[in-house]
Amino acid sequence: MRQPKRNIPWLVLLLAGILLLSACGGNNENNQNSAQGGGDGQAVAEYTLEKDGGEVVKVTQEEFDQFKGMKKVNDPYFEQRAALSETFEEDLLKQYVAVKILESQTSAEEMDQLKKEADEAYATITEQLNANEQLKEQWNSLLESNGLSEEEYKQYMLLQNNAITQLEKSITEDEMKKQYEERIAADPYAYLTSASVSHILITAGDTRTSDEALELAEEVKQKLDDGGDFAALAQQYSEDPGSKDNGGSYVDADINQWDADFRKAVLELPVGQISDPVETQFGYHIIRVDKRDVPTFEDASVQEIVKGELVEKKFQDFLANDLGSYLKEIDLPEE
Known part of the structure; x- marks a missing residue:
């Protein structure tokens, strides 16, 4: 299923599972609990929202399980990837922590706009599902089997757009041009759609x-x-x-x-x-x-693809080089 707004392939795989518990209609107390780690339960990770300091935020096992449930909904190869990597659970948990850190950098104004986009995107998805009863039943069954609701999935879309927005802020036009030129040099049809x-x-x-x-x-x-x-x-x-x-x-x-x-x-x-x-x-x-016309850099659709590639690079760079300054502990239960 395609996602209408900010449809970047890496994010469909990477952020599928971000679940903002407080945004499902709870009160302010619930919202505060979510911001501080998702409520009661065993902590599987601890991190701060500022580099090398600040209040410690906990990720509970329940919160992480919800992340994995959404991940399974969006990634048909989830089980295969898990089987092939000995560090799959830890890598997934690090991704979740990284996105929560990015979430904390969102302004109220940005959040309002992103929520509007998420609502519009899910309305489009709902329209598509309502036009195909079989597809709608399969989608609802997939959500139910992973213990998720439509509202929770909408919150995932909000968080998806949220993370993209934060990572896009540091992308310059010069970076985009360089990315385009390098890809075209390696494959003249890299951006042909x-x-x-x-x-x-x-x-x-x-x-x-x-x-x-x-x-x-x-x-x-x-x-x-x-x-x-x-x-x-x-x-x-x-x-x-x-x-x-x-x-x-x-x-x-x-x-x-x-x-x-x-x-x-x-x-x-x-x-x-x-x-x-x-x-x-x-x-x-x-x-x-x-x-078969190769699109130029000036093509708006090409720029969106290029920007998506750079977002992925920047996220991987954040995981490799910056996350350690925020992450305090990972304590996943032994299998």
Whole structure:
């Protein structure tokens, strides 16, 4: 499920689980308890909100468990990641502490704006869920199985935006330009998100084996090499219902929604050249790239992506170089 506001992939994985207990409609006393570690229970970590000093804040086991519950909701590979890392629990706890420190730096004015964004974002999610009853049931079941409510998830979105806002403050335009240039130098299509292509799909199935599908695809490719009209041949042979009646064409399509093998071919094929049959999970494609413009740094969508990459870098830098000045103790129970 996509998150409408400030949708930065690292944060979906990293902050999925931040749960502001007091923001679920409690009174001021509850809010104060949350700010000081989430209420009663065994402390699994202690930290301060100022470097090398200040009042000690405790993270309870209950609070950390809620973090993990939200993490599981947003990360389908949570269990696999946990199994592969001996320090997974400790790393997760450090991430939580880091985000709570960032939260403490938010002004009242910033919080008001971020809360508005979180409300708007969840309203969009709710609209999407209400349009698909099956998806809505799956989402509600996922929340329930992890002991979470919709209101708590909304608070996670608030905290997600909160952390991004604090990390973005130190990003300069020069840093963004440098990041863009380095990525483009390593991969000219690093920031390409859309392209216009035409293709003819030949599928295998009940009436045609894979070998027969390949043979037919090669015959169609030969017709194109002999001067055949791509649009006409697409209408005659293509078995992609989404494009065959449009000459096999997709205009300014999101390349990140495509099959990985199809996407790879589109990125590697010279513009205007017709490919040999390309195999994907759907069958064999004959592809022509009609347009593939690399977006410039001035493109607003590119700047959002670049900013997201720098936010991730800055968070990892905070974990590696700054967190130790705030973190006093970690005391996770032995398994």
